[in-house]
Amino acid sequence: xxxxTRLQGIVAPLDLPDVDTDQIIPKQFLKRIERTGFxxxxxxxxxxxxxxxxxxxxxxxxxxxxDAAILIARANFGCGSSREHAPWALRDYGFRCIIAPSFADxxxxxxxxxxxxxxxxxxxxxxxLFQKVRQTSGYSLDIDLEKEHITSNDGINLKIEIDPFxxxxxxxxxxxxxxxxxxxxxxxxxxxxxxxxPSLSL
Amino acid sequence: MPAKTMLEKIWGDHLVHxxxxxxxxxxxxxxxVHEVTSPQAFEGLRLSGRRVRRxxxxxxxxxxxxxxxxxxxxxxxxxxAKQIETLSENCREFGVTLFDLKSPDHGIVHVIGxxxxxxxxxxxxxxxxxxxxxxxxxGALAFGxxxxxxxxxxATQCLLQEKPKTFLxxxxxxxxxxxxxxxxxxxxxxxxxxxxxxxxxIEYGGEAIRELSMEERMTICxxxxxxxxxxxxxxxxxxxxxxxxxxxxxPADFDAAVAxxxxxxxxxxxxxxxxxxxxxxxxxxxxxxxTNPGQVASIDxxxxxxxxxxxxxxRKSAERALxxxxxxxxxxxxxxxxxxxxxxSCTNSRIEDLRRAANFVKGRQVSSKVDAMVVPGSQKIKxxxxxxxxxxxxxxAGFEWRESGCSMCLGMNPDTLEPGERCASTSxxxxxxxxxxxxxxxxxxxxxxxxxxxxxxxxxxxxxxPQEES
Ligand code: SF4
Numbered sequence: 288x289x290x291x292t293r294l295q296g297i298v299a300p301l302d303l304p305d306v307d308t309d310q311i312i313p314k315q316f317l318k319r320i321e322r323t324g325f326x327x328x329x330x331x332x333x334x335x336x337x338x339x340x341x342x343x344x345x346x347x348x349x350x351x352x353x354d355a356a357i358l359i360a361r362a363n364f365g366c367g368s369s370r371e372h373a374p375w376a377l378r379d380y381g382f383r384c385i386i387a388p389s390f391a392d393x394x395x396x397x398x399x400x401x402x403x404x405x406x407x408x409x410x411x412x413x414x415x416l417f418q419k420v421r422q423t424s425g426y427s428l429d430i431d432l433e434k435e436h437i438t439s440n441d442g443i444n445l446k447i448e449i450d451p452f453x454x455x456x457x458x459x460x461x462x463x464x465x466x467x468x469x470x471x472x473x474x475x476x477x478x479x480x481x482x483x484x485p486s487l488s489l
Numbered sequence: 490m491p492a493k494t495m496l497e498k499i500w501g502d503h504l505v506h507x508x509x510x511x512x513x514x515x516x517x518x519x520x521x522v523h524e525v526t527s528p529q530a531f532e533g534l535r536l537s538g539r540r541v542r543r544x545x546x547x548x549x550x551x552x553x554x555x556x557x558x559x560x561x562x563x564x565x566x567x568x569x570a571k572q573i574e575t576l577s578e579n580c581r582e583f584g585v586t587l588f589d590l591k592s593p594d595h596g597i598v599h600v601i602g603x604x605x606x607x608x609x610x611x612x613x614x615x616x617x618x619x620x621x622x623x624x625x626x627x628g629a630l631a632f633g634x635x636x637x638x639x640x641x642x643x644a645t646q647c648l649l650q651e652k653p654k655t656f657l658x659x660x661x662x663x664x665x666x667x668x669x670x671x672x673x674x675x676x677x678x679x680x681x682x683x684x685x686x687x688x689x690x691i692e693y694g695g696e697a698i699r700e701l702s703m704e705e706r707m708t709i710c711x712x713x714x715x716x717x718x719x720x721x722x723x724x725x726x727x728x729x730x731x732x733x734x735x736x737x738x739x740p741a742d743f744d745a746a747v748a749x750x751x752x753x754x755x756x757x758x759x760x761x762x763x764x765x766x767x768x769x770x771x772x773x774x775x776x777x778x779x780t781n782p783g784q785v786a787s788i789d790x791x792x793x794x795x796x797x798x799x800x801x802x803x804r805k806s807a808e809r810a811l812x813x814x815x816x817x818x819x820x821x822x823x824x825x826x827x828x829x830x831x832x833x834s835c836t837n838s839r840i841e842d843l844r845r846a847a848n849f850v851k852g853r854q855v856s857s858k859v860d861a862m863v864v865p866g867s868q869k870i871k872x873x874x875x876x877x878x879x880x881x882x883x884x885x886a887g888f889e890w891r892e893s894g895c896s897m898c899l900g901m902n903p904d905t906l907e908p909g910e911r912c913a914s915t916s917x918x919x920x921x922x923x924x925x926x927x928x929x930x931x932x933x934x935x936x937x938x939x940x941x942x943x944x945x946x947x948x949x950x951x952x953x954x955p956q957e958e959s
Binding site for chain 2: 303304305307309310313314315317318319320321322332361362363366367368369370371374389391392393396397400401450451452463464466467468470473474477478481484485486487488489
């Protein structure tokens, strides 16, 4: 996995609560068997009119957000389906950090497996960010995972809370499977212990 | 020994390794796989030269993409066909058991797991699908995972997990006629909100839960994810054991297994991180009016007026939902007219669901304004229903009778809503565009869906007395 250490990037707003993974990447695009190429379909039903023309009413479509790498959103972001296509699409589109008051569980997990940093801030902090993003074209934030803070040119300095294990895997781009395989003998010992349990036999 | 919850017992039984500051390594007993969330996981194994650690513990079926029309015809959508074929190839290459489209055991992954006896009390069961919570109805710890985790389970038969918090929802009282498991769970979500269960595993208990059949318990646990919880569970009891006895993959020494399973229920006095008690006696049938399952009202109520909602976020969300749904604030729910009806999905496509709906439509006709379809959850259910003559009842009433699959629950196959079409659906999600771009979904029980099909709008099922239905 690609490590995440520090990110300086333009912020784009998505001003809706309960954004579900069906909206992040609609089902008609889940038929691909690859992990890549989903960015073009991100927020498809909101971004496009009739699947072709960009909808000017969708805020993220504005020219000033085109190179955004950070998304700010409202509560319960990523609810619904477990599809990892959602973080794949966000990453492929260019987002490496999502900031929201809260995230749905499976989506939150899935982000870490794909080098995306999900950050929880309070509703008030997010509201302030929405205002700044709208006031200043090209508004950007500097996210330092090592130091666990977010800063900006206009003096923002926010603390990020992140689980130390997750932080370490992101910083070093570690792969969970490799980590687990380091405990291979424990897995084998567990299997030997459980062998023959009546309630588990197939 | 301190009193433990069922979750704590299952968790403890599956701990492979624990160390401070890291998620626990948990052993996974059963792994279910479908065509949409697995190809990249198998590809990952190939790229890293890994094998499936315990192929005999993983079972696969294609369900999301498959057509529900004539199965002898080739699949028209070539990308769907490719994804389904890729699943077959991956299962062959890695030695995983597959129930393909031609198998008599084909069906929605969360329907066939219990049906085959793969879902058992006390097991950890995962699938790359959020509605894996369904299997918790048997007293399993069952939850949905992402594709990276699917790969992790394939490679290691384990998962790295943070221990969830526990949430006991106790449901008391006697269910009135016309109030189904679906209504119970919709009202719970309406109450706790779509993120209310985040970070928790919900255990459902109380007399109203004990009264439920296994099918009904699955409906409740299925929608736990819609309340934000990753898993729901119900303690196993005689009903659970009775349901499982004799199923193909049920333990050979069944009595010994039952003896172990009886130790699973939460101990008296076990403490939960959160509790909630509800009474089902005064519950009415539920209909969602918005674009998430928490936006729900009783059939005898009105569409809410966003101006009356206390919270600014809720207000905004309700305004947007009403606009998308094409509904007016304060209109009676019963006046909402529909043109499509979908009876199916892993929430409500089991034999009892079909029986109840058929019992209602028998001798009645689907409204001339309505297109209605029934999609059984599995081939076995379909055949059973046909032996009981339910297909004939549905067809005579004007329903289409289809082959098994996810179908219009998410419309990845050709079964979709057109923009603006309004559907009474027994599925679990009413998100914008879920059943087709611009489609408007109202979640209801099978009985309420059947009644809406006949009347062309939502009706209070309680106005039909049970006798009248026989
Ligand atoms: S029936 Fe619907 S919710 Fe259930 S697994 Fe299929 S798509 Fe998902």
